[in-house]
Amino acid sequence: MENKEQIDVLNNLLEINNDRIEGYNHALKETDETDLKGLFAQLAASSYKNKLELTEEVTKLGGKFVEGTRNTGKLYRAWMDVKAALTNKDRKAILNSCEFGEDVAVKNYEDALKDLTTGSELYNKINNQFVTIKEGHNKVKKLRDELIKA
Numbered sequence: 001m002e003n004k005e006q007i008d009v010l011n012n013l014l015e016i017n018n019d020r021i022e023g024y025n026h027a028l029k030e031t032d033e034t035d036l037k038g039l040f041a042q043l044a045a046s047s048y049k050n051k052l053e054l055t056e057e058v059t060k061l062g063g064k065f066v067e068g069t070r071n072t073g074k075l076y077r078a079w080m081d082v083k084a085a086l087t088n089k090d091r092k093a094i095l096n097s098c099e100f101g102e103d104v105a106v107k108n109y110e111d112a113l114k115d116l117t118t119g120s121e122l123y124n125k126i127n128n129q130f131v132t133i134k135e136g137h138n139k140v141k142k143l144r145d146e147l148i149k150a
Contacts, residue, residue: 006122007063009112013126014054014066016108020047023101031089039143043136050129057122095144102137109133 024044028037058065109130116123 003061003063005115007058007061009115010054010058010061011063011066012108013112013129014051014058016105017047017050017054018066020044020101020105021051023098027094027098030087031094033091035143036091036094039139043140046132046136050132053125053129057125092144092147095140095147098140099137099144102133102140105133106130106137 021044024040024047027040028044031037031040055065109126112126113123113130116126
């Protein structure tokens, strides 16, 4: 894979993490539930760590890293849904929106891993981030599923 293609893959993941940071920071301000505040802070911090690693990798490859969030796409709309749900402080709606956003993040990481050379240092770094993203997804999904069963 050429450097430009790797940079594009990394910048896509950077946007995903920027979206997660923005979404979870907003959610932190809007919810009163202690357990959700803790989870949202953890997920935002995880994405911030990913962001730092991704910007470092883009720079190593000689590229320019993206700094903002996506203006279009499913993840952006999912975060808008979170913002709308948070105005009512509805736990189930918040978790539904977050889980949708997490699904998009997981899918983007899966796609990125398909594009990278298995076993390379970059692949391993992205795979480690994917594991963390997937864990966050599973935590959100578990909380959401508990409400659906109730």
